[in-house]
Amino acid sequence: MCVQTVGLIQSAIERAGITTVSISLLHEVTDVLRPPRALFVPYKLGFPLGEPNNSALQHRIIAAALSLLARNDVPVIEDFQA
């Protein structure tokens, strides 16, 4: 349910005029919900930034997500290339 909760909060924030991007762990939910910008990552639930204490991987995921902020062809759902 976390993925739905994130998408609903994200949409409220975007409606307030703030550019948003989220991490998704479940394509099935994000595809239906359609938040403005989401990066799908291939990790298990509870591990949105990949691995604990792996700063390099966490930074790669964050950078990939931040790169979606320039996109205005919403909804944007991209897959992280691990």
Next chain:
Amino acid sequence: MATYGEMVLKYRLFMKAYPFARYAINPVPCANLEKPLNTARVALITTAGLHTPEQVGFDSFLKSGDASFREIPNSVITSTLIEAHKSDTFDHSGVLANRNLAFPLDRFRELVAQGEIGNLNHRHFSFMGSILRPKRLIEETAPEVAEGLRADGVDVAFLTPV
């Protein structure tokens, strides 16, 4: 990779039956980022149920879900955050080992230091994601956070589920 197929049967059946389409976002809002990221103010939002030691935790016993939120000060020592999320739908060991896995405040501090982003907002927000009936979230608490971030002059919000 997380899919419905990897969940235990009771959650797999629940996810297949849950009316996600009822909450589909339509129309999809779009706010263009009007400035370069290296001058933008960023706020983090997590649904990992994190809170500071001084704050009251989330209520895991509400069947419909706890739609409340906690304000996380930007000055927080990330490792001191408490994880109140009690859901057994996911493996908690990663977040317990490293809060940045679901609330990457230290990573964003590094991005500010490197000049990749402008600055971090003075506060971030934490929810607990197990919200089965999101009416209060949609009508009250999410808009309240959104309005707070707008008043703070935030340009970008980065959101992470668990």
